[in-house]
Amino acid sequence: MTGHYDIVIVGGGNAAFGASSIAAEAGKKIAFVEEWDFGGTCPNRGCTPKKVLVAAAHALHEIEIAKAHCIDVGKPTLDWAGLIDREKAMIESIPQRMADLAGKRGDVFRGHARFVGPNRIAVGERRLEAEHIVIATGSKPRPLPIPGAEHLITSDDVLSERRQPKEVVFIGGGVIAMEFSHVYARAGTRVTILEALPQVLSGQDADAVGKLLEESARIGITVKTGVEVKQIAASDERFKVTYLHEGAEGEVSADRVVNGAGRIANVDSLDLEAGEVRRDGVRIEVEPCLRSVSNPSVWVCGDALVSSAQLSPIATYEGQIVARNIVAGTEEAPDYRSVPSCVYTVPALASVGLTEAEAKARGLKFSASVNDMTGWLSARTYAETVAWAKVLVEEGSRHILGAQIVGHGGEELIHLFALAIRHEITAAELKSAVFGFPTFSSDVKNLI
Numbered sequence: 001m002t003g004h005y006d007i008v009i010v011g012g013g014n015a016a017f018g019a020s021s022i023a024a025e026a027g028k029k030i031a032f033v034e035e036w037d038f039g040g041t042c043p044n045r046g047c048t049p050k051k052v053l054v055a056a057a058h059a060l061h062e063i064e065i066a067k068a069h070c071i072d073v074g075k076p077t078l079d080w081a082g083l084i085d086r087e088k089a090m091i092e093s094i095p096q097r098m099a100d101l102a103g104k105r106g107d108v109f110r111g112h113a114r115f116v117g118p119n120r121i122a123v124g125e126r127r128l129e130a131e132h133i134v135i136a137t138g139s140k141p142r143p144l145p146i147p148g149a150e151h152l153i154t155s156d157d158v159l160s161e162r163r164q165p166k167e168v169v170f171i172g173g174g175v176i177a178m179e180f181s182h183v184y185a186r187a188g189t190r191v192t193i194l195e196a197l198p199q200v201l202s203g204q205d206a207d208a209v210g211k212l213l214e215e216s217a218r219i220g221i222t223v224k225t226g227v228e229v230k231q232i233a234a235s236d237e238r239f240k241v242t243y244l245h246e247g248a249e250g251e252v253s254a255d256r257v258v259n260g261a262g263r264i265a266n267v268d269s270l271d272l273e274a275g276e277v278r279r280d281g282v283r284i285e286v287e288p289c290l291r292s293v294s295n296p297s298v299w300v301c302g303d304a305l306v307s308s309a310q311l312s313p314i315a316t317y318e319g320q321i322v323a324r325n326i327v328a329g330t331e332e333a334p335d336y337r338s339v340p341s342c343v344y345t346v347p348a349l350a351s352v353g354l355t356e357a358e359a360k361a362r363g364l365k366f367s368a369s370v371n372d373m374t375g376w377l378s379a380r381t382y383a384e385t386v387a388w389a390k391v392l393v394e395e396g397s398r399h400i401l402g403a404q405i406v407g408h409g410g411e412e413l414i415h416l417f418a419l420a421i422r423h424e425i426t427a428a429e430l431k432s433a434v435f436g437f438p439t440f441s442s443d444v445k446n447l448i
């Protein structure tokens with residue numbers, strides 16, 4: 001049986017709902033194909049449940065620094081199983097609510113999707129034909145070619161296991177590893193991170209990462225970079241990781257070994273060749289407007305792309321752009337310059353725009369204002385263990401090129417710099433604004 005649609009959206013996450021919101025409003029006939037649960041990674045296995053654990057880590061941090069406020073709390077005890085139960089309870093209604101929303105916008109098909117032609121998708125025995133097909137299939141954990149990799153668990157498992165491990169090793173030092181390592185360490189788990197590259201969080205500003213690593217070391221996290229992991233071996237319900245570091249062989253044992261090497265586009269089972277969709281590995285080749293270079297009926301958005309950051313707001317943004325291009329016949333391209341990014345460690349590392357290295361590589365002339373605020377009254381008031389910022393201002397125009405903040409409410413404060421970049425608000429205009437005082441936001445004037 002074949003169904004005919006204006007748009008078939010493969011996937012049911014942020015990118016899919018971003019696209020469907022525009023397309024449904026325009027009266028397009030839509031079909032959704034979802035193999036797993038509606039909502040996708042972010043609300044079910046990523047951002048939302050993770051933040052429940054991060055909030056607990058924040059509470060533990062506040063208890064740790066309570067003495068600075070002349071409060072004696074005593075040693076806290078975390079009920080890990082209870083925390084996981086709380087996390088699951090907070091998200092349990094999301095898949096059905098999102099499925100209901102999809103059903104209001106179009107027809108819903110459950111199962112695995114694959115191309116059977118340039119404009120045709122198969123879902124089991126069904127065939128869905130459409131003028132436009134949107135690939136919004138999200139991402140999956142990056143496989144690691146390491147002997148013993150079958151012993152690795154993923155972030156999905158971290159969010160589900162009700163027993164807190166005593167020792168954990170992360171293979172890879174990406175966002176997932178850094179965020180969960182701060183949760184584990186503040187809860188009393190011994191954490192080791194083994195990263196192959198010279199820097200963890202490789203896309204972030206090196207100085208900002210350095211400040212975060214100082215705090216990571218303070219709470220007991222061991223981080224080794226430039227590491228080659230040789231093997232993961234199981235022994236008596238524990239695991240031994242063997243690695244090379246600085247020319248010497250080392251090993252570390254743990255209850256759990258976590259794949260912290262990031263995620264890749266989840267597109268390799270779509271039979272892209274049958275859809276005449278050109279790719280390089282899992283990288284679907286797209287035009288700036290997110291349309292396939294080889295099949296003008298196919299569009300890609302969200303984590304299924306590999307050219308943009310894997311962030312849920314970006315997925316929604318890209319989905320909306322794809323739908324606008326379909327509906328209006330335009331070739332709008334996304335602009336990521338003002339999209340903020342946050343690594344939800346405790347404290348968080350927040351960034352927007354260019355890093356100093358990126359600005360130098362582009363040959364831009366700019367000033368870099370670097371401030372360690374731990375001695376400022378605002379930071380001392382809250383006994384901050386890290387409070388650091390770097391802001392790049394272009395010479396001549398005095399526009400904000402980029403900002404990185406560690407601590408000091410950075411995950412909220414970064415949006416002021418994002419707005420400044422998007423609307424070309426100059427450093428002088430930011431300085432002239434009137435902020436509530438005393439607040440971290442009022443410190444913006446002193447950061448530029």
